[in-house]
Amino acid sequence: MQYLVSVIDDKSNPGSTDRQPAISAFNERLVAEGYWVFSGGLADTTAATVIDNRGEQAVLTDGPFVESKEYLAGVWVWEAPDLDVVLKLAAEASKVCDRKIEVRPFQ
Template identity: 55%
Template structure:
């Protein structure tokens, strides 16, 4: 089985849409994501998942020079940012795409699928 990163990206349009949601609508999304997480776990595809704090809470560490430099984030000035993710196991990309479709429906947002690099052989 291969591992895949399912990224939930946000942009300003998503923020505006989420800001307009009522608490009841937000609870529906939370319940849908919880049901999706349960299904992924029950099917044995779950590795790890998490939601992230807002992009304004990020910190960037650059220790590529003579001294480390630590600055407030985000790392890249971009309209889109990572809001949460799942790491799953699937037999192939097609299997990961099925999970991504379900995850996208549950979180009411776009999901990007990226395979992890294969581990080097010892």
């Protein structure tokens, strides 16, 4: 089963580039163990554009969809046999990137 593993940030701890080697090593381990499908960091929420085309014409709005203290900073997609494996890896991911992690299975 595949899982979306979201990295949640709140701008209170901007992180630093010194975490990148540990994150890269963690990603390499995920690849080697067959869990890694995809990963990517996201630009700041100020770079977001929301498109709403439910009406007569599309409306584009600058900024995030929701005003919130927390936001999505990056994602992984992992393939794993069960949720227990993913939760164990997610706990490691949280420590490695110093962020909260949300895990959701794909339907």
